[in-house]
Amino acid sequence: MKGHDGMITVKAPGKLYIAGEYAVVESGFPAIIVALDQFVTATISSSDTVGSIVSKQYQENSIVWRRKGDAMVFDNRDNPFHYILSAISLTEAYAHELGRDLGVYHLGINSELDSADGKKYGLGSSAAVTVATVKALCRFYHLPMDKPKLFKLAAIAHLSVQGNGSLGDIAASVYGGWIAYHSFDRDWLHVQRKQTSLSELLDMDWPDLKIDLLTPPADLRLMIGWTGSPASTSHLVDKVALVKAKQRGEYQTFLQDSKACLKRMIAGFHAGDLQAIQTEIRCNRHLLQTLGAFSHVTIETPILKKMIHLAEAAGAAAKTSGAGGGDCGIVLIDQAINPANLLKQWAHDGIEQLNLTVHTVSDDSISNA
Template structure:
């Protein structure tokens, strides 16, 4: 391709969980997740001799690499790019299966999901960077992929690195908007990865996987508060998973009630009924408080409790988002509400409103 440099750019949005946290890590259990208008952007530029991987967030750790056959050979191994490298590995494995010649390129990552001064907001940057990398390389290698195939490639890449989690944040980054996500059987995936060719695995129906895009009522407003303290989702999920062995009855009750709550909330979306959606947000918060009590895992920090109580006093339905332990809380409130006093009280309690809106991706409506 002398004289013409191929340049591809793809982006993937961050996400926040609305409801269904913790339960969604179990096979087939649902959650509601929303994609937000902050993005990870991946740029792939063809190169002739050596390639590089550079992130604006990790400038001191850029990687250089060469091709040795179909293998990528790196100059240095100590790097923060595990999700990017996993996404490259899986997408190139898929490209090879489609008879594409692997090429050399410079890959650049730029993320808006953390603040300029390095604050972590908990918007799912590892999922978004995985999706953006998969999307960019699929386009670079001219692979004609659907959203469902992008989801599965990115889910495999992310799961290979993290080893736990529901992969719902991958779904939000692929599909955008508000989604109802039922997690698939990760044990099934782990077993089949050993003996099924990737194209066959991607085209199979994955057990329990359901992704439905929801339409929010016109006057439903999402307000996001950040508590100033980051949290580690995988560590919190690991702690809860230890407890489920000892408190099986309570844990199963939590799962059943969470599933029923999310299903009622989905009906609220279908009906465009804000009051019903808000009621289930509050109910879900109560379930997470019970889970916190019997697991000993702190889901609501004192700042998150304060954030929720202030929002509730102004008619909002509020709860933690994601694993809790810090990061963000969400409020679903009638769009006609004057939020100035609520936000002023948040400010007094060192709670920062994140200026984010829902990001819609126009494509297929429902995918399984």
């Protein structure tokens, strides 16, 4: 069974972390993530002879390497092309298990998540690329697909390239809106992959995995400030991983404190209580500063510190978003406060407001046409 003759188009949104960074890479630890209205679009159409994969943004033309002793070590985890290939290989393995004939096609990937002049905003382009590719191929091959299955397939594909991370950005890209995400047990998955078919794996409950949709309070306004310096998540998370062993005690304390903070923050969402959420944003910022101090990783750069300080002075709660070390900071401010003055101060300090809004995925965007 081949795909349609017509062209299939799907999209997957980018994301920003609101809270719970770093701790979320541990199984069962929570984070709050939001999907944004910037997208990766995938188009796919049948071809008779030769297939193609074309992406304006991600030409496979440069590789990154560093020294480890005398050896040259390559790291392509930040090049989304690898995620496209991984997503294709996994989705086709799933299609094959379900008895589909594999076809030849043209796949086009177009991303709004990295701006036209090559700026990387840290909006989770590799995750959105993975989700969009999986989604497009599932349509093409008429594979049974709902949000939980899409999440699992894209998570496996992403993990096989990146090798670390929480996969929370995949969850945000699949589910949309505001979510509370608890990461699954990667060791369990690693074992299961060797002994379980993909079809079975997609139907199983994954240990510790939990994805809950949140409704933000009506008076909450999310503002995003970009500091102009991208951060490489895979390298930062590796750095913290190195530290874990050395700082067992402090790291465990950080994890437990982060979990407690997020639990209170999620309760704040359920209660529609903006002030409670803001209190926990400040708490989470403090915990991340502590982690940065004992792990010797710069999570809060001087310009991010400035951005947060200005937001706090305007009556908002603010913190770094994601791995930190550059990229974005997020601000939760009461709708009643006019942010014009704050934005003027940001602009003065070279902090750019990203004009993005929260994206909510509708169910029909998943189901097969």
